[in-house]
Amino acid sequence: MAQDSVDLSCDYQFWMQKLSVWDQASTLETQQDTCVHLARFQEFLRKMYEALKEMDSNTIFERFPTIDQLLAKACWNPFILAYDESQKILIWCLCCLINKEPQNSRQSKLNSWVQGVLSHILSALRFDKEVALFTQGLGYAPIDYYPGLLKNMVLSLASELRENHLNGFNTQRRKKISLPMSAVVCLWLRHLPSLEKAMLHLLEKLISSERNCLRRIECFIKDSSLPQAACHPAIFRVVDEMFRCALLETDGAPEIIATIQVFTQCFLEALEKENKQLRFALKTYFPYTSPSLAMVLLQDPQDVPRGRWLQTLKHISELLREAVEDQTHGSRGGPLESWFLFIHFGGWAEMVAEQLLRSAAEPPAALLWLLAFYYSPRDGRQQRAQTTVQVKAVLGHLLAMSRSSSLSVRDLQTAAGQDTDTDPRAPAQQLIRRLLLHFVLWAPGGHTIARDVITLLAHTAEITHEIIGFLDQTLYRWDRLGIESPRSGKLARELLKELRTQV
Structure with a gap:
């Protein structure tokens, strides 16, 4: 030296x-x-x-x-x-x-x-x-x-x-050299390869980083400047199309879905900061869907009174079902296009199962359909109806068990149909696992058997990562919406920490 x-x-x-x-x-x-x-x-x-x-x-x-x-x-x-x-x-x-x-x-x-x-x-x-x-x-x-x-x-x-x-540029000692956002937008609008490389670099970073950590993913996304630049519809469409390709290439991997949801959240925050009123029509950002559906989904659950969450989810279900199943008013992109739009808005998409389990009333048919569609968008009308019936039966058993003074893992396993030889990777089985996990976090007696239930479910590395992703995403969403209960939050954090040491 x-x-x-x-x-x-x-x-x-x-x-x-x-x-x-x-x-x-x-x-x-x-x-x-x-x-x-x-x-x-x-x-x-x-x-x-x-x-x-x-x-x-x-x-x-x-x-x-x-x-x-x-x-x-x-x-x-x-x-x-x-x-x-x-x-x-x-x-x-x-x-x-x-x-x-x-x-x-x-x-x-x-x-x-x-x-x-x-x-x-x-x-x-x-x-x-x-x-x-x-x-x-x-x-x-x-x-x-x-x-x-x-x-x-x-x-x-x-x-x-x-x-x-x-x-x-030695970021520990000096601020990096950076361009004003207006200059970055101009560069990406005029030189498409640089925008594509920025997006590919973000995806590489997400893949190489710790899996299932939405706080880290949020930091990476914000540091990339892509959400801010995506306020321009042309840039948003390129970024969104690359997310779509990643989703299709991974066959709907939960990590990619969670990343899309965090990106959309960061994009909407940037859009609100930049535009008190939308400079561009919603159709320019989401050209293949009805403006009414986009408007409902764009509502942040934080801005909707909790007493109206169930009503809003029913409305979302009605609009999606019309787009997916009504041939006269269907969207140009078909079911997958409607699903791709829905998964952007994790605040609503991930709330459905939770709302069904926390409601003492008969499970609304609209929410059952929405849950079945979210987990299995490729199903036809008849298959989705069968999934809805199956989910309704499981929900009925879980709600009855939530009123029981004592719970056992065996009872829960039987109620959820987890003692069969059904392929655990099937969408319906993923949905049922989500219901079980929500149940042990919210049910009064669920905490006592939570670890045993997770031991029962996590019999492969893939499912273990799925459960880690669920816990991380649930804590992230509760933190944003302020709906966490102290006991449930403490349990979820303990389980998350324990599972991360195993992978």
């Missing part, structure tokens, strides 16, 4: 002298010398950036008192600045000099100076005399040179945005 520091200091003095000579860049000799040394100078700038990014502004000037002069000489040299790679590295170095929170007038002046130099770099794309001289010397006409330069700059910036998101 010490040798590297000495080498950088020696190189620094060498290039400072070179830049002073290159100030007279109008002579043929200096132009030729600049072109000969440009690759080595770029390598020096990269090493300089690696050193600068590890220091704060004060330390930088203690070690390199004339760093501002060196960077200024480089930024005003047309032969250096005409190469987009040099522009990019110079921007990195200049941003290292910025004080995020200036403490005195000297630091404020330095920030203003850096902003001025950055403006100069960005304005170098204009048809000024010096760059024209450079392009003519290379044999390029400006009309040929500038589109290529602009394309390379955009590609470099898109690549850098992705790499910065992957590696960060």
Whole structure:
């Protein structure tokens, strides 16, 4: 490390002298010398950036008192600045000099100076005399040179945005270099590959991170800037289509569904913050569904009185059933399109089973249908009717057991039909497992047998992950809606912690 520091200091003095000579860049000799040394100078700038990014502004000037002069000489040299790679590295170095929170007038002046130099770099794309001289010397006409330069700059910036998101600019010590949201939106609207790469990077991050942790997923999603950018319908449609592909490729994996729901929640928060009134019609975001259904789903359960949750769910069921089963008023996308819309809104979708178990009255047919549709959207009308009958019978047994003074795992197993040889991966079995898990969290006597029930259910790694996802998602939703009871919340957290140590 010490040798590297000495080498950088020696190189620094060498290039400072070179830049002073290159100030007279109008002579043929200096132009030729600049072109000969440009690759080595770029390598020096990269090493300089690696050193600068590890220091704060004060330390930088203690070690390199004339760093501002060196960077200024480089930024005003047309032969250096005409190469987009040099522009990019110079921007990195200049941003290292910025004080995020200036403490005195000297630091404020330095920030203003850096902003001025950055403006100069960005304005170098204009048809000024010096760059024209450079392009003519290379044999390029400006009309040929500038589109290529602009394309390379955009590609470099898109690549850098992705790499910065992957590696960060030493985020433990410094804020990352970032673009204003308006600039990010403009970039993604004009350069589709950069938007696709940002979305793919988000999905890679979610896959490689801890499974079934919605708080972590929420942080990743917000850091990606995608929910804010998705306020523009064109960006939303691209992002949503990529989520749809991920959902189809994983055959409706619960983790992908949960991610879509968290993204939608972040998107709606950004939309509310940006637009007090919708600038775009809902049809532009959800073109394949009826506006009335979208309007109902867009209601945040937090904004609806709890006494009306059941009524709202019934209304959602009626609108969905009309779209799915009524051929005269069906949506253009069919059942899967309606299901894809419904799963976006986890606040409502994940509430159905809970509401059925907490209601003492006869289970409403509308909610039974909604639950069957949510877990098995590909079923036809007859299959869904059979699932509804099965779920109603299980609910009846569970509600009767909730009034019992003593509960046993065997009784619960029999009531739910879990002692049969039915494929545990079948959608109906997943639905019944959800009912059992809701039951042990809410039923007065369910807490005493909760661990035994989970031991019974979690007989494969896949189902164990499913249960972990359910507990994490339930706690996340309770926290948002403020509907958690102390005992149920404590039990859910204990179970979640215990299961995570097993996988």
